[in-house]
Amino acid sequence: MKMLTDTLEVINKNGIAINDDLLSPELLVELQDFFEKNVTWTFGSQSDRKEMQLGHWNYDFINALPGSQTNYEQALFELEHGEVLTKVWLQLKDTLLKGHQLVRFYANAHTYGVEGYPHIDNRTDNNYSTVLYLNPEWDIEWAGETIIANEFKDVTHAVLPKPGRAVTFNGRLWHASRSVSRRCPALRVCLVIKTRLQPGNEKERFHEHLSFLAKTGAADQVHSGRSSLQDHLLGTATILSKTGAGDDVQLAGMYHSIYSTQSFHHVTIPIEDKDQVVGMIGPAAEKLVRAFSVLPRPAVLSQALIEKGEHWIEHLWPLIVDYPQLRDLEKNDLSGLLHLEFANLVEQKGLHLYPVIGKYAVKHGWLSENGYLNN
Incomplete structure (x- = not known):
């Protein structure tokens, strides 16, 4: 498991950090089961309300406003039946996201024809986004990659949403969830964890x-x-x-x-x-x-x-x-x-x-x- 300093070094060099073994198989199955039983999707959430009129499926666990810099950890702890979500956050907080505060915690889903559009999560310094993919299986023919662009607006990464994979990147980067292909039989599901690293001086x-x-x-x-x-x-x-x-x-x-x-x-x-x-x-x-x-x-x-x-x-x-x-x-x-x-x-x-x-x-x-x- 990469610690925070290693993760930031990877992000500095490559723009993103990818972890394929972030959760144990048991915890991943528990999280997938929680989503199956407790998440009721609503349609219409927009990545950027000012620029994009089309939406996607969404479920917000703590209802924090976009751009929030408030620590919502306690709100997560108080969620009914949210024990597995707390487990996931505490594991991230102790490893990959050590020193971070939780500012948003929600899930997105895409079906064929529901496209994501390039956007920036947060221009405020020291904000990061971690996307954890939750489908039990994924095939390259199903598409649905997360794309990341650099300061030249060149796409340098296309991350396939493999089960249990997590991608972490600076919130100021352009990125998008690409549409799944017409061959995809599944709902593309991801948990989005937005955090704020304790600010420097x-x-x-x-x-x-x-x-x-x-x-x-x-x-x-x-x-x-x-x-x-x-x-x-x-x-x-x-x-x-x-x-x-x-x-x-x-x-x-x-x-x-x-x-x-x-x-x-x-x-x-x-x-x-x-x-x-x-x-x-x-x-x-x-x-x-x-x-x-x-x-x-x-x-x-x-x-x-x-x-x-x-x-x-x-x-x-x-x-x-x-x-x-x-x-x-x-x-x-x-x-x-x-x-x-x-x-x-x-x-x-x-x-x-x-x-x-x-x-x-x-x-x-x-x-x-x-x-x-x-x-």
């Missing part, structure tokens, strides 16, 4: 900045149509931290959109009041925030990489003189600006639109070789 480390940003309204301003600007800023800074960016670049990540940008037009702090930002993060980080606001990026960065490859800075630098707001920017700041752009695109799941930036990220170790972000 990012929020504590950036606490002062989060408090300041909240006072500017960043916590209330919608960004990307699905989260607050503050969430996006913290997510970007966290990605920069995980991918080895310097302190100034990480701090720039916490503020990179506050002056507005060419695609995000809300002004949180006017650029004329940049002294406030300098006071919070210093001049080196603030000028990166200013460059992020003023330059026509990410297009200008992508084009420089396309034109000159590893010598992209030499191509881009002469263009900077056209921007009087960036007179204090130095040539060696541009590498930090590209790292910042990479993190911004990854946080918004938009890196696939600029593959040359993604290829640069793989070459410089910000992504794994097969296009996954280190957790």
Whole structure:
């Protein structure tokens, strides 16, 4: 049985972790019997209510809201006739998901013609999904694979739902349950366990900045149509931290959109009041925030990489003189600006639109070789 650290190492390298012996044969049969006797399926559940109108079969054991970050372990313990579910969770909690909290616990089912659609479970950092397949048997001709895609939106894994198999992946990855084939005589059944790894020190480390940003309204301003600007800023800074960016670049990540940008037009702090930002993060980080606001990026960065490859800075630098707001920017700041752009695109799941930036990220170790972000 792989422990948590091993599992995260596998996810970092491959994007997912697969376990075929997660449950003992006896516990698997007990769980299958519980489903047969106690689960009454309802139709219409949707993986993403905003983007998808078509549903699938579902049974929710603890009725937690999508995106929940609340620990629902006690609700699971209190379920009537739910002893086997508790056994499964406690085994996962002691092994594969050590250090995790339970945030959702439900089951999905698919029949022929009931398709799953690509979606993201949770963009919040440190959230994971484990899918446990419960059919007594499965044949490759029946299809029904779970597909997982990397930051380039390339499908890199297709996991066949073999009995007792479990697949664990970061909740921020695109994935989908593919339809079973017309030859499939069975209901494809899986138990979905969503968990939250106890957070690192990012929020504590950036606490002062989060408090300041909240006072500017960043916590209330919608960004990307699905989260607050503050969430996006913290997510970007966290990605920069995980991918080895310097302190100034990480701090720039916490503020990179506050002056507005060419695609995000809300002004949180006017650029004329940049002294406030300098006071919070210093001049080196603030000028990166200013460059992020003023330059026509990410297009200008992508084009420089396309034109000159590893010598992209030499191509881009002469263009900077056209921007009087960036007179204090130095040539060696541009590498930090590209790292910042990479993190911004990854946080918004938009890196696939600029593959040359993604290829640069793989070459410089910000992504794994097969296009996954280190957790």
